[in-house]
Amino acid sequence: MHTSTPLSIRPPQTEIDVATSALAGKFGNRFSINTTVREQHGHTLTWLPVQPPDAVVFPQSTEEVAAIVKLCAQHRVPVIPFGTGTSLEGHVNAPYGGICIDTSLMKRIVAIHAEDLDCVIEPGVTRKELNEHLRDTGLFFPIDPGADASLGGMVSTRASGTNAVRYGTMKDNVLSLTVVTPDGEIVKTARRAKKSSAGYDLTRLFVGAEGTLGVVTEITLKLYGIPEAISAGVCPFPSIRACCDATIMTIQSGIPIARIELLDELTVRAVNLHSKLELPETPMLLVEFHGSDTSVKEQAERFGEIAEEFGGGPFAWATRPEDRSKLWQARHDAYWAGFTLRPGAKSLATDICVPISRLADCVEETHRDIAESHLVGPIVGHVGDGNFHVTLLVDMDDKAEIARTEKFLERLVRRGLAMEGTCTGEHGVGQAKMKYLLEEHPKATLDMMRTVKRAIDPLNIMNPGKVVQV
Structure with missing residues (x-):
């Protein structure tokens, strides 16, 4: 020591x-x-x-x-x-x-234990590479941040994505880690058993530590069976609040929806330009249901009834795998699509997360704040778990606009904190959000960290x- x-x-x-x-x-x-x-x-x-x-x-x-x-x-x-x-x-x-x-270069897929629904991989394997390798096994790994991130990085930032509403985040899907600690020792945090009460939960200590406690060199992940039936759809709504209220009702009704993503009208416009789609340029939800043919049909019908209550519809269904892939790839490319709205601008993506009961208020107030601040800021969100993102497009030669942007970011985080949320739902703290931990956590909590x-x-x-x- x-x-x-x-x-x-x-x-x-x-x-x-x-x-x-x-x-x-x-x-x-x-x-x-x-x-x-x-x-x-x-x-x-x-x-x-x-x-x-x-x-x-x-x-x-x-x-x-x-x-x-x-x-x-x-x-x-x-x-x-x-x-x-x-x-x-x-x-x-x-x-x-x-x-x-x-x-x-650490890209070995060490083992696939199909019968146990888990795998052991090295940290350089990306999420797409893992799912490509798993394709013929009937299994998949569901956590899908927008980028084709490495799984080691996803562990370190406690990543999430569009599937989190059903499958959870990285903290819910990591069974064990091999970590090199700061003195160069090699530590294994757990075994492959699905649960354990044997000592401190060291695995989750390192998940989300952002590389500040050690270097992850091997990961044991949960896997899932590819659903028998998958159905995805696009549902336009008259307003952002209607999207959020429909989302809240869906979750509170216990519908086991796999994905439910919010796109505001600016994001839809950008996605149409970037991905060559023809979606109606209005606030909308992208949804996906997993299960048997019967259960997927029932889930979709019930969601359709909820959407109609809030003025949503009509649905545009994507039932072919290639159409679903195109739709979700367009959603994942929303960050890069944003540049089409303001070529030459600098992009700054940020996120907050609030309890789902406060989601509609938080997103609506944020949308209004962007307009009143005279900023360009498309909103997207993994709204099934209360998490949404703002991608600001800023002219870095305009000092007044930079100042307005910085003030908006402060208000956004404090709005989320005032609603009992967090300064970051999935991006992590890094350098940029360290100052907000002082407001989110009591001093005793930070002292323990x-x-x-x-x-x-x-x-x-x-x-x-x-x-x-x-």
Whole structure:
């Protein structure tokens, strides 16, 4: 156990030079100090400035990750885990410099236990790659953030997606992890059993830790049988409130809907332009039902009755697999589609989550706030669990617009917190939302987080400057 003072500034260049020299000798062409590579690994989709690491290394095994971390701990050099770089809150920036561990070469699918409905994979496998591998087994993994993120990154940010209303988030679907801790030790958090009461739940401690407690090197995930029948549809509504009220009624009625996504009229316009669709440009819900032929039919009919109560309809059903795939791919591409609304603008995506009973009020107030602030901000949402996103498109040469945007973001988070929600439903904290944790959590709660961080990472070398400041 290291007991010296935790890292709070960039380590001496001599220590960084010794560490990088040793890693260059060990990893050869799987090590880089190239400026472009380093900047790509400090890449952030926020407004935060890019803070690149001093070097990037590409390990291929848990043992190699452990060797890297041990060396970095010896020289007190920060370690920044990296998946695909699609996170949205500055998770992969290196504010104190250090070594970026890129897990993209760790792509082994170690085992598929079809009879147990689970699999063991390495962190560089992406969600699409896993489902492609599973296609002939009759199984699938349901968690689907918009990007084709690495599953290691999805674990670290406690990712979610369009299926969360039925299948939960990453915290509900990770059975066990292999983690390299900040002193280079290799820890297995649990076994493959579906439940256990044997000690602390270390698995969920690392799920959502954003790389601040260790580097995930192996993941055991739950899998699900591909449903016998799947039916998806698009249902337009007269207003955003009508969409939200229909969603609330659907969830409260106990309909086991698999996906229920909100698109406001701006998002629909962008999706039509980007994905060559012809959806009516009005607020709408994208829905999907899973089950047997009979149950799917019943679910769809009941939802149709609820939608009609709130002025929704008519449905446009996508029953062929290729049509469903096109529809959901368009939804996943909504972030990139937004650029069609304002070419040349800088995009800033943010999210909050509120109890579902407050969803309609929160989304409606946010929509009004965007208009009154004279901003362009399409709204989409995984509204089945109260989570929605605003993607602001801002002219970065207009200082007044930047100021209005910053004030809007403050109001958005505080609106969510005032409704007993959270500053982030699935994007994570990273650098960008650290300040809001001070408002979301009591001091005692944050102190406990810091205690955990100090106990596991006493030198504060593991992705420092993220989640909680030590």
